[in-house]
Amino acid sequence: MSAKVKRVGGGRLTVLIPYLWLAAFFLVPFVIVVKISLSETAMALPPYTPVLDVLAGWDGVKQFAAQLSLDSYRLLGSDELYLNSYLKSLEVAGVSTALLMLIGYPLAYGIARCPRGLQPLLVMLVVLPFWTSFLIRVYAWINILQRDGLLNDVLMRLHLIDAPVAWLASDTAIYIGVVYSYLPFMVLPLYASLEKIDPSLIEAAADLGCPRWKSFWRVTFPLSWPGLAAGALLCFIPITGEFVIPDLLGGSRSLMIGQTLWTEFFSNRDWPAASAIAVALLALLLIPILVYERLQKCAIGEAP
Amino acid sequence: MGEGTAPLVRFEAVTKRFGAVTAVDRLSLDIAWGEFFALLGPSGCGKTTLLRMLAGFETPSEGRILLDGEDISGMPPHLRPVNMMFQNYALFPHLNVEKNVGFGLRQEKVSRREIAARVAAMLALVKLEGYGRRRIDQLSGGQKQRVALARALIKKPSVLLLDEPLAALDKKLRAETQFELMELQRKLGTSFVIVTHDQNEAMTVAGRIAVMDRGRLAQVASPAEVYERPASRWVADFIGDVTLIEGRFSAPGVMQTMIGQLRVAGERAALGETVWLALRPEKIVISAERPAGDVNAVAGTVHEAGYRGDMSVYKVRLGDRSLMQAAVANTGRGRRGFSAGEVVWLSWPADAGMVLTQ
Numbered sequence: 001m002s003a004k005v006k007r008v009g010g011g012r013l014t015v016l017i018p019y020l021w022l023a024a025f026f027l028v029p030f031v032i033v034v035k036i037s038l039s040e041t042a043m044a045l046p047p048y049t050p051v052l053d054v055l056a057g058w059d060g061v062k063q064f065a066a067q068l069s070l071d072s073y074r075l076l077g078s079d080e081l082y083l084n085s086y087l088k089s090l091e092v093a094g095v096s097t098a099l100l101m102l103i104g105y106p107l108a109y110g111i112a113r114c115p116r117g118l119q120p121l122l123v124m125l126v127v128l129p130f131w132t133s134f135l136i137r138v139y140a141w142i143n144i145l146q147r148d149g150l151l152n153d154v155l156m157r158l159h160l161i162d163a164p165v166a167w168l169a170s171d172t173a174i175y176i177g178v179v180y181s182y183l184p185f186m187v188l189p190l191y192a193s194l195e196k197i198d199p200s201l202i203e204a205a206a207d208l209g210c211p212r213w214k215s216f217w218r219v220t221f222p223l224s225w226p227g228l229a230a231g232a233l234l235c236f237i238p239i240t241g242e243f244v245i246p247d248l249l250g251g252s253r254s255l256m257i258g259q260t261l262w263t264e265f266f267s268n269r270d271w272p273a274a275s276a277i278a279v280a281l282l283a284l285l286l287i288p289i290l291v292y293e294r295l296q297k298c299a300i301g302e303a304p
Numbered sequence: 305m306g307e308g309t310a311p312l313v314r315f316e317a318v319t320k321r322f323g324a325v326t327a328v329d330r331l332s333l334d335i336a337w338g339e340f341f342a343l344l345g346p347s348g349c350g351k352t353t354l355l356r357m358l359a360g361f362e363t364p365s366e367g368r369i370l371l372d373g374e375d376i377s378g379m380p381p382h383l384r385p386v387n388m389m390f391q392n393y394a395l396f397p398h399l400n401v402e403k404n405v406g407f408g409l410r411q412e413k414v415s416r417r418e419i420a421a422r423v424a425a426m427l428a429l430v431k432l433e434g435y436g437r438r439r440i441d442q443l444s445g446g447q448k449q450r451v452a453l454a455r456a457l458i459k460k461p462s463v464l465l466l467d468e469p470l471a472a473l474d475k476k477l478r479a480e481t482q483f484e485l486m487e488l489q490r491k492l493g494t495s496f497v498i499v500t501h502d503q504n505e506a507m508t509v510a511g512r513i514a515v516m517d518r519g520r521l522a523q524v525a526s527p528a529e530v531y532e533r534p535a536s537r538w539v540a541d542f543i544g545d546v547t548l549i550e551g552r553f554s555a556p557g558v559m560q561t562m563i564g565q566l567r568v569a570g571e572r573a574a575l576g577e578t579v580w581l582a583l584r585p586e587k588i589v590i591s592a593e594r595p596a597g598d599v600n601a602v603a604g605t606v607h608e609a610g611y612r613g614d615m616s617v618y619k620v621r622l623g624d625r626s627l628m629q630a631a632v633a634n635t636g637r638g639r640r641g642f643s644a645g646e647v648v649w650l651s652w653p654a655d656a657g658m659v660l661t662q
Contacts, residue, residue, distance in 0.1 A: 198392070198394065200390050200391075200392060200394040201394050201396060203359075203361055203381070203388075203390070203394065204388075204390055204394035204395075204396070204455075205396075205407070206360075206361075206380070206381040206382045207359060207360075207381050207382070207386075207387055207388045207456075208382075208387065208407050208408035208411065208455070208459065209382045209408055209411035209412065209459070210382055210411060211380075211382050214411070218407075219396060219398075222398045223397070223398055225398075
């Protein structure tokens, strides 16, 4: 009897572990960020006030709570810089995700249609760039895209351009870098869903009168939808908050939200503003996740 | 297309090779209009390949396939007026029952109204009224099988191909569905070609059976003929249970074998040639005493006795150590059976067996 009780207790603990993990590594840091976003900058260490003085007991907490303000969020609304950064981020993430779908889908489809024995090798090749440091790969793109770099060299030799093009410090460079870096995140979930599709479904579609291209649109594409949605989310969300790629490859005219946040934090030492940007960004990114969840629920609950 | 003089389907010396493997070997076969035809054979005999060539999923390496006199060997599947019911049903999981059944019609220039009407009629035909909005994963195995059948029939194909259509159903449902398939085939008049490895299924549903062995036809005949007059020892052994006794005719109607001299009626075979007498278990009478009358009789001891409910089957060890099978229908209740070790007599009339020369 006691053994049984113990096992139930152990089972509960096992269920609890992921929650503890989330609490320790997501919730607590997030609460700290929210707390800082409600503070004001100060020439102090840490560079904001109020600081929660736990040793002062309940009075300390009350005093702390009284000094919190929404000023940082008001700042986000008052200066166009922030709104533009958000819009820029969404634009880059949206266009990049669309490009990733256009490039990733044929790639994943091609791999899934290859002979079974060859597929693991091809998937490996998609993942292979991860063996090299992300930063080094982005630096390599600087090399390729610079004025006397590989790309201009090749284009000029092919007589496609007469003078070198300034690729770097442009949106084009950002898109090249982002699409290159995130391609595996689009290809892998897509491949997983395409590879699962029973080939006899395509045969059944052909048998019922579908030519190849039509059976793709009527059977393959709808069945790969979950993979496409997962790939899009996996790309769209981190691209929105991307910092390294636009910082190294992009120009300085319009900043993505990650760069703005970095500037607030490191250059301006405005921790509350930086924290407010982060919290707002998180709220913004919840929208596509909620939309995805809703779509999934609709797909499952369709027609009782 | 109409019912002309040409057979509905004609395989002309069709060969299909996959690399070094010959799946179908110079096979010629005609299938008639309105026929329920079965391709029967062990796995790997080429029956599924033959069906897939008819559907268009494989093209013959050599030879031609004619449909109503027209060569369709190279025609892609979506242009062929044949439809297939797949072994695993291959229903589209993202579409509901209605849309699965109507899938083939949406390809053609058919109005939505007509599609809805024909889908409803088809669902009624397979007794699935009211299931149109169900999702595929909400259906039982038997219901899925009906949806697959309806989907394959809605385009009114000239031939319906069925690839092991009942393999996934349990035994009872399978038996019911076999009769439903036959009824449906009679009602529609469409030719059905079924591939199966289950000889009972083939014998039950089909008007004609092609027994296949290693890419070739071993025999094409009616179920009764395949069972009672098999073309070879291989066919006799594949279709049902059989005891084969090797021997030679020493005189017309008299066969010399290891278990003695047997009398065989109505069989033609050259004297002195090695032949085999094939005896079906149910043709053999088992008794405790030597039977009187003009029959072949051999003594033996019961080696194994199996009670199957409707019948009892016995394996009896004969004088030359060979085993002979006998089956007795349990027509009366409480009838005493024989048990292992008992000495029994096996007997059969002269016309009960068939003589096979190959």
